[in-house]
Amino acid sequence: MTETRLKISLAHLYPELLNIYGDFGNVLTIKQRCEWRNIDIEITNINIGDKIDPEIFDFYFIGGGQDKQQIEVSRELQLQKNALHDAMNSGAVALGICGGYQLFGHYYQPHNGARLLGIGLLDAYTVAGDKRFIGNVTAKTEFTVPKTLVGFENHSGLTYLQGDTKPLAMVETGAGNNSRDKTEGARFKNIFGTYLHGPFLPKNPHFTDFLIKLALEKRYRDNIELQKLNDELELQAHISLINKLY
Numbered sequence: 001m002t003e004t005r006l007k008i009s010l011a012h013l014y015p016e017l018l019n020i021y022g023d024f025g026n027v028l029t030i031k032q033r034c035e036w037r038n039i040d041i042e043i044t045n046i047n048i049g050d051k052i053d054p055e056i057f058d059f060y061f062i063g064g065g066q067d068k069q070q071i072e073v074s075r076e077l078q079l080q081k082n083a084l085h086d087a088m089n090s091g092a093v094a095l096g097i098c099g100g101y102q103l104f105g106h107y108y109q110p111h112n113g114a115r116l117l118g119i120g121l122l123d124a125y126t127v128a129g130d131k132r133f134i135g136n137v138t139a140k141t142e143f144t145v146p147k148t149l150v151g152f153e154n155h156s157g158l159t160y161l162q163g164d165t166k167p168l169a170m171v172e173t174g175a176g177n178n179s180r181d182k183t184e185g186a187r188f189k190n191i192f193g194t195y196l197h198g199p200f201l202p203k204n205p206h207f208t209d210f211l212i213k214l215a216l217e218k219r220y221r222d223n224i225e226l227q228k229l230n231d232e233l234e235l236q237a238h239i240s241l242i243n244k245l246y
């Protein structure tokens with residue numbers, strides 16, 4: 001009897017518009033860490049005008065970008081709002097990076113021009129500040145072991161969390177959400193946002209696996225234990241960034 005292979009269906013949202021600082025590398029990391037475990041992964045690019053069917057996807061990814069690209073994606077996301085809320089309520093996993101993260105909230109108010117509407121997956125809002133935060137970040141999360149998350153931030157947006165939306169992590173070095181309350185990123189249900197570029201996931205293999213496990217458990221409605229991988233190289237990259245900052 002052939003053993004049925006596990007599978008994940010991933011929607012990459014607006015890769016031609018929101019893919020700054022190599023954020024596409026996050027999708028490649030999820031793909032590779034699935035393939036190393038013989039987990040099938042189907043990746044669908046969702047571009048402007050494409051309709052999202054929440055029944056199909058277990059995982060959604062959206063990268064970061066400049067204000068200009070966010071304007072177009074903000075408009076398009078309003079057409080997908082109900083589908084993405086249905087996805088969230090079905091337990092689907094989503095990861096938004098920086099500009100994409102901002103649009104998971106209620107709105108992003110840039111320096112100039114009109115407020116960009118988000119889709120309210122996260123109870124959060126973002127207002128552009130006077131300072132641009134650029135640099136390496138280390139933070140501590142409660143969702144994985146090890147607890148450390150590392151990455152690179154480049155944003156002027158100041159994000160504030162409300163209600164049941166909790167921080168992804170607490171910053172130890174860097175600005176994080178707003179450089180004031182020491183929070184970094186956000187989580188509500190299986191919706192995650194972070195300011196960490198790099199790309200984020202290659203240097204945080206433990207967090208990548210945490211998201212893959214959540215997506216598989218959403219699809220199969222069962223507890224799934226992932227096969228351990230040799231993460232020696234990935235963790236050397238992870239630790240090298242921590243050592244650089246301390």
Ligand code: GLN
Nearest residue numbers: 064065098099155156157
């Ligand atoms: N334009 C947004 C900001 O400056 C997001 C930038 C990004 O995605 N790196 O905050």
